[in-house]
Amino acid sequence: MNHRVLAGADRIGGTCIEVTADDGTAVLLDLGMPLYDDTGADFPPRTHERPVRELVAEGIAPDVPGLWADDPSPRYAAIVLTHAHLDHYGLAHHAHPGIPVYASRGTAAMIDVRRVFSPRGARPREVRELPSRGALRIGGLTVTPVPVNHSAPDARALLVEADGESLLYTGDWRAHGRTAVGRRSLLADERLRGLGTLICEGTMLGTDAELHGADDESSVERRLAALCAETDSAVVVLSSGQHPDRVISAFRAAKRAGRQLVLDPYQAYVQERLRPLSRLLPQYDWPGVRVKFVRAHVRALKDAGLMPWVYRVRDAAKLETREFALHPERFLVLARNNTPTMLLLDKLADAADFVYSQAPGASTEVYITVPPAARAVNVGEHYFEFVMLMGGSDSSFVDVTTARLNGTISGLPGSRYVTLRNEGAYVS
Ligand SMILES: [Zn+2]
Incomplete structure (x- = not known):
């Protein structure tokens, strides 16, 4: 199993991580719109709705063959979202229609709320629900959603396993929330014992x-x-x-x-x-x-x-x-x-x-x-x-x-x- 951080490694938001099993099955974890440009300034509103080729040319969207809607065929078996913040799903509507998008029930509901309140705004056309218990099997990969506390409803960390290896992508999470899931469950979760790779995001270490x-x-x-x-x-x-x-x-x-x-x-x-x-x-x-x-x-x-x-x-x-x-x-x-x-x-x-x-x-x-x-x-x-x-x-x-x-x-x-x-x- 291999992984690459395609976007978001050097900034907050705009995250996209590729995980590929040895059998060639590849998934993306999140496909977010970056929060800031290289100068630290906010992007103008609705930037994520501009043509994706412009966004790729400007380095706002990752330049990855087989990801975008105008690519001849899809390279990815799925895009799995951690939560309904635009910096984690804001570019997902540009993905090739042959790539299914998965998210928790609450995340899917919040994306659907946009259908009501910004009907002309961009959003993934169809979001499939992740299993509330257990894992999603995609080719040689297993993706297990793990609940985390965040300022978005029903957020998930994603545990990806293949070929005897494991990777956890936390998405945004916090340990001081009402459910404190981040502290009590995530770090104590038996499934995470012996984890191979940890990609941690959106976490405040130390507060005043x-x-x-x-x-x-x-x-x-x-x-x-x-x-x-x-x-x-x-x-x-x-x-x-x-x-x-x-x-x-x-x-x-x-x-x-x-x-x-x-x-x-x-x-x-x-x-x-x-x-x-x-x-x-x-x-x-x-x-x-x-x-x-x-x-x-x-x-x-x-x-x-x-x-x-x-x-x-x-x-x-x-x-x-x-x-x-x-x-x-x-x-x-x-x-x-x-x-x-x-x-x-x-x-x-x-x-x-x-x-x-x-x-x-x-x-x-x-x-x-x-x-x-x-x-x-x-x-x-x-x-x-x-x-x-x-x-x-x-x-x-x-x-x-x-x-x-x-x-x-x-x-x-x-x-x-x-x-x-x-x-x-x-x-x-
Ligand atoms: Zn977030």
């Missing part, structure tokens, strides 16, 4: 918990609950809805503080798709879960033929803006850094905006702009406070920064910004 005060997911939950208790304003958590541990932490923290968790329809739909996989993920029809409707999400769900589900969500959980604005202290909002979030917070503050920037190692700046029109808004002595808890969609620790902004809106100048200390190290 003293700085950010959270060294595992349960401490994130505790800190969130404490934040909920110490303010009578809304608490907004910026996190991906596809980060299962973080969503569970937010729900549990809200519950402990007597608040309701607010999801948007996209986030609620993600939890719905993962419902068969976890009894911990909060669902729209649970007590304590509300859904704040976003027009664009409803339109996407409608176009996908999912209006019956939308009606069920509306009847069970719809949160009107008015209720939210009148009683922000009753809610913990799971939000993404997008326009609907800004609009919602606008309404909360009557007339305020915020944007934030966050870069590795950089301090975080929060801009609060009160537009000139706000001066005409009769806010009286309306007290404006919100607590923000920021974490990138992929952050393994949520509490990068907390900000407390106090003051009466009428007392604010036309605009100002506050620079905040970045409390925690950046964790990808």
Whole structure:
């Protein structure tokens, strides 16, 4: 058995590993879109959708015969994905249609969620499910998925065996998650004893918990609950809805503080798709879960033929803006850094905006702009406070920064910004 790291060895993301058995059977583990170019800058959005030959010519996609759709015949028997992050599957839609793509049930579901919310976006046309137990046999190779904890649902490490040899590719994994699968199971897994080759990725060795005060997911939950208790304003958590541990932490923290968790329809739909996989993920029809409707999400769900589900969500959980604005202290909002979030917070503050920037190692700046029109808004002595808890969609620790902004809106100048200390190290 031989292996080659075709892409991703010298950078984070964009991983692709080839494993070949002595009988010639070859598989690829992940086929990701790189996160950064050679200068460290992000690629423009949708770069992965450009023609693959351009991507190959620019060194963004690996130059491998028999992999891409326009190759005369496929060289690979399968592509096996570890999880549904674009830096691990973002180029898989360019693969030769004769190469089947495999992934866990949760990964396949998250890729399918793109069909609903970005119907024109690129994704592998068909994803076959890996066996939930046991192994996938492909020619002379055996691929055994091993569950790992990560900020993506249902992530897997992949154990590949052939010709009396073995290789484990961890994919991204972490040992401080809610299930702690990474620590307890992966390293203790009997099947990994005497492993020949270990390819380890996405793993943070050493964190600075003293700085950010959270060294595992349960401490994130505790800190969130404490934040909920110490303010009578809304608490907004910026996190991906596809980060299962973080969503569970937010729900549990809200519950402990007597608040309701607010999801948007996209986030609620993600939890719905993962419902068969976890009894911990909060669902729209649970007590304590509300859904704040976003027009664009409803339109996407409608176009996908999912209006019956939308009606069920509306009847069970719809949160009107008015209720939210009148009683922000009753809610913990799971939000993404997008326009609907800004609009919602606008309404909360009557007339305020915020944007934030966050870069590795950089301090975080929060801009609060009160537009000139706000001066005409009769806010009286309306007290404006919100607590923000920021974490990138992929952050393994949520509490990068907390900000407390106090003051009466009428007392604010036309605009100002506050620079905040970045409390925690950046964790990808
Ligand atoms: Zn990942």
